Amino acid sequence: MEKRIKNSFLRGTADGIPIALGYLSVSFGFGIMAAGAGLSVFEAFMISLTNLTSAGQAQGVAVIAGGGTLLEMAAVQLIINIRYALMAISLSQKLDKSFTLPHRMMAAYGITDEIFAVCSTKEKKLRPSYMYGVTLISTLGWVGGTFFGAAAGEILPASVTAALGIVLYGMFMAIIIPPCRKEKSILMVVVTAAGLSILCKYLLSAVSSGFAVILCALAASLVGAALFPRKEEED
Amino acid sequence: MSIVLYIAVMAGVTYLIRMLPFAFFRKKISSVFLRSFLYYIPYAVLSAMTIPAIFYSTGNFYTAAAGTMTALVLSYFRLPLIVVALAAAGAAFLTGLFV
Known part of the structure; x- marks a missing residue:
């Protein structure tokens, strides 16, 4: 043993x-x-x-x-x-x-x-x-x-x-780019998160970087889950 | 604020996130919306963390842009993580010799 x-x-x-x-x-x-x-x-x-x-x-x-x-x-x-x-x-x-x-x-x-x-x-x-x-x-x-x-x-x-x-x-980048090629839902989430992050950085500069990442990630993931719900077998 | 406090909060939260479900979770999440949301979170987090911060990561926009383009191309062709990461730094360094 x-x-x-x-x-x-x-x-x-x-x-x-x-x-x-x-x-x-x-x-x-x-x-x-x-x-x-x-x-x-x-x-x-x-x-x-x-x-x-x-x-x-x-x-x-x-x-x-x-x-x-x-x-x-x-x-x-x-x-x-x-x-x-x-x-x-x-x-x-x-x-x-x-x-x-x-x-x-x-x-x-x-x-x-x-x-x-x-x-x-x-x-x-x-x-x-x-x-x-x-x-x-x-x-x-x-x-x-x-x-x-x-x-x-x-x-x-x-x-x-x-x-x-x-x-x-x-x-x-090496983690997120290859799945973007495979699934357009992931590409959409990644582009949305990046776009929101840029907006936060230059338009809402009062928001600290930590909270900006949270807000952008939550928003992009909610949009992704609403537009592209994933069926059981895809996991 | 004391760095020790920051580190304690970081470590405590990170450990509990791993430990609580690992030790006590016994069933499966059934909501498709919730599962989808959780599935997308890591990609969204990494994307929001990387853009636009990567362009400031070397202290010079041009060297960072060169590193970013290198990482984009190499990761598009699915090279291993470590190759992409080091090549990005290499491109930034070489560009730095000229700007």
């Missing part, structure tokens, strides 16, 4: 290596962004260790840099990260019975887009040790990259750190 658990942990660790490598480079960009916003290496490191998410952290740093309220911070995280609740619900349907409540409470920390993708596409029931393996190696990549990025932000020439400021946004 003990041996089996150890093996699934190692299997999870192996499956997590590509995630860790991807995280390493993306979080390097986050570290630079955080340092550029005035955060210390330790603060950037702690944000990555306690949040383990890209979009929420990037917008969180924007809220800190803009001197936003704690309520704004909470609302921003809620809206940006609400997708994890869906992934958690989806994953909860395929848990092994060894996944007791304490395991669920611990493993929930590791629900990210990529870890969810790896864990949910497993054919067998999901075991805690497997998910811990994937999560551990991925987290090492995420916090390691953040540390080096934030530290390098103070060492690298300004021309390099400036260019690396675009890394996270480049990744976001």
Whole structure:
């Protein structure tokens, strides 16, 4: 029994290596962004260790840099990260019975887009040790990259750190553009959200960037759900 | 305001979003509207976060525009996330040598 658990942990660790490598480079960009916003290496490191998410952290740093309220911070995280609740619900349907409540409470920390993708596409029931393996190696990549990025932000020439400021946004585009090609409903939602965001930026500049993202995303998603409701089998 | 407080709120909210449904949810959402709405949220969030912020991400409009175009083209052809992300930075850096 003990041996089996150890093996699934190692299997999870192996499956997590590509995630860790991807995280390493993306979080390097986050570290630079955080340092550029005035955060210390330790603060950037702690944000990555306690949040383990890209979009929420990037917008969180924007809220800190803009001197936003704690309520704004909470609302921003809620809206940006609400997708994890869906992934958690989806994953909860395929848990092994060894996944007791304490395991669920611990493993929930590791629900990210990529870890969810790896864990949910497993054919067998999901075991805690497997998910811990994937999560551990991925987290090492995420916090390691953040540390080096934030530290390098103070060492690298300004021309390099400036260019690396675009890394996270480049990744976001790589996530949303391919589905836009496939489904015109997603394209419509993406274009609507972008258009509203531009309007907020230049016409409603009093609205802080965190709330602007929330308003635009809620509005665009409501329009999408009203015009293009998704049937069960499309998921 | 103390950075520690910001980080605590960020971490607390993010963890609860993951933990509460994972630990306690037992059934399935049936409303088509709600499911559709939740399905579109991540795309809408990422889009609103990226546009127009990406054009300010390098501190110079021209280098950022070059990086954005590079990311747009490469992601259209479905290159891996990390390739798109680093190529965008590379394009911004190279453009920065000339502006």
